[in-house]
Amino acid sequence: MNVLIRVGLASCGLAAGAGEVQSAINAYLTRKKLKVPVRKTACIGMCFAEPLVEFVNDKNESITYGYVKPEKVGTIIDAYLAGKPLTENVVISNILEGAQNENYLSQERIVLRNCGKIDPEKIEDYLANKGYKALEKAITQMSPEEIIEEMKKSGLRGRGGAGFPTGLKWQFAHGAKSSKKYIICNADEGDPGAFMDRSVLEGDPHSIIEGMAICAYAIGSDEGYIYCRAEYPLAIKHLQIAIAEAKVKGYLGRKILGTDFNFTLHIKEGAGAFVCGEETALMASIEGQRGMPRIRPPFPAQSGLWEKPTNINNVETFANVAWIILNGADKYAKFGTEKSRGTKVFALAGKIKNSGLIEVPMGMPLRDVIYKVGGGMKTEKPFKAVQLGGPSGGCVPAELLDTIVDYDSITSTGAIMGSGGMVVMDTGTCMVDVAKFFLNFTQRESCGKCTFCRIGTKRMLEILDRISKGKGKLEDLDTLKDLAENIIKGSLCGLGQTAPNPVLTTLRYFKDEYKAHIVDKKCPAGVCEALLTYEVITDKCIGCTACARKCPVKAISGEVKKPHLINPEKCIKCGVCYDVCKFSAIKKS
């Protein structure tokens, strides 16, 4: 029986110790003189259970173990080779009974078709999975117009957030008259709490290169850029390897596959600025300037990078292209809803059990995404809201969980589909604090060009800060709304136009929580520090004096070996006593 061991070595795996697991496997196999090939792959998607190790045989029977520890690999390997595979910690398997994981079964993997299966540093793996077949078909059998027609028919909409129809965008760029055109892949992934693009870049870089090459041929471009954020060193490394390999094999460069089509590709590393995800700012950044958005029109399709017609798409958008060309637009359009075709990748994070990367058909209710695919809540605390769309999006409350994932349904809740970050929150999360968190982010990341975005967000943040400290007034809520409306109207780019969304949605669905902060001076979730009270639980306090010694304002008194007491008049609610107490004898409420 031929067996293969695969280890997931994407950033998430590495952070959980997959590197040590891989070394342990190799060392064990060498020591036992076992000839089992060990392959690396990238993100398998079940990041919550990293490190992940998969055993597959030539009948494609697979068992994937999660939470693997280096000291455990010997036992796992021995049992597997003895024909009695361990059943503990199996996260997914197509042979072990009861291990079929619903997490996987409700998914539809188009973008993630290769992620977690192939070795992203080997072009042979990609080629063995129909890699570059779509490019071959496109440039040898299809005209640019036919490709654009096919893309339009597929109904694919841009996955970077705004959801603009991809085929139409390509048509504009195709129609622009110029001897030089550029294409750009937006891999800036700025939404803090999202990692879909990172996983695709790390796990299947060739699918992006292939998608870009097809696009370049369709619009008549011979040069492209991938703008990748510098926080993703592994993604950049895999892209560099993939580009070099594609060049050697003749999928990039001059006279590709013997045709007259030429295409070169560069990587540009970002330098840390959220606004550079916005397309005009991104192009300014590639040109070496400060990344400030500019007025559109002219749209990039007429005048973009270095004033040449430019087509810009997101990572996930490009990763769909080869599949659509190869399998046909009709097959793609079968997935999803009337106006949102195909599938969508989501990055599940926060208080959800199966945090990780998933891909589901559009039209699935949020409830199923969270409770079926995502496995429900991680802790005992009940669901409170799910944040979609990051700093441009909003919090969708429990009563709207039957909303389906498509662009229009999600927009109707006040949130946006965004790029696919889904952060699940439980009752331990304070909505005023979340609104403050996002405003703090957008306020810092505002490039400063538009007055309302620059100063308006600052004023909103000040108000939220006051409320979270129990110093707010009820009129503040109207001021917040007023400022929000004006920032939306008075900003040039999407950053300002959407910055108030997190505040507006929380005000809409969680107004009582704001009122509790303002009127009752209480934070129901127990998050806002200034509104907490600290008390010693007399039964648990053994009088070790640690808290009294650390209290910066000497608000704690008591004798050694006797229960201590906190003076609420003096307490500044810094939480030091809570942190230093080794006996859980401090209650915060």
Place this chain on the structure above:
Amino acid sequence: MMKNKEKIDQVINKFIGKKGSLIPLLQEVQAIDKYLSKDAMRYVSEKAGFNLAQIYGVATFYTMFRLKPQGKHVIRVCKGTACHVSDANSILKAVRSDLHLADGEDTTKDKLFTVVEVACLGCCSLSPVIMIDDNTFGKLTPELIAGILKKYD
């Protein structure tokens, strides 16, 4: 006297004449000393023909550029959404208190560590997360911090 003149010259030669090269050029210059000193920026301006205001404008716009000397190891504490709701604040507090950093300080007295806050390292499923140089650590609790930091010298 400018430090690292030769290394900076090499970087400038690599990029000179290439369009859109200011940001990668400054990134590589920064890699030499881990920060952009005023002298280095002035030198690049003279040698590579960018005006100083443009260089300073770029260096202050992007968060990756650091204008102050850095510690030997850079600790990035994630304050992204997923980490925020998983109590990243307590991790930041633990890091800062383990390194005895006073308010407003970001580099330790012995210049071993610099602490910066970042928005998302892309490992949200393992939140809360920190990154020390190129290594990421996930599923943290404040108690784990001292043990991790101890390994660096």
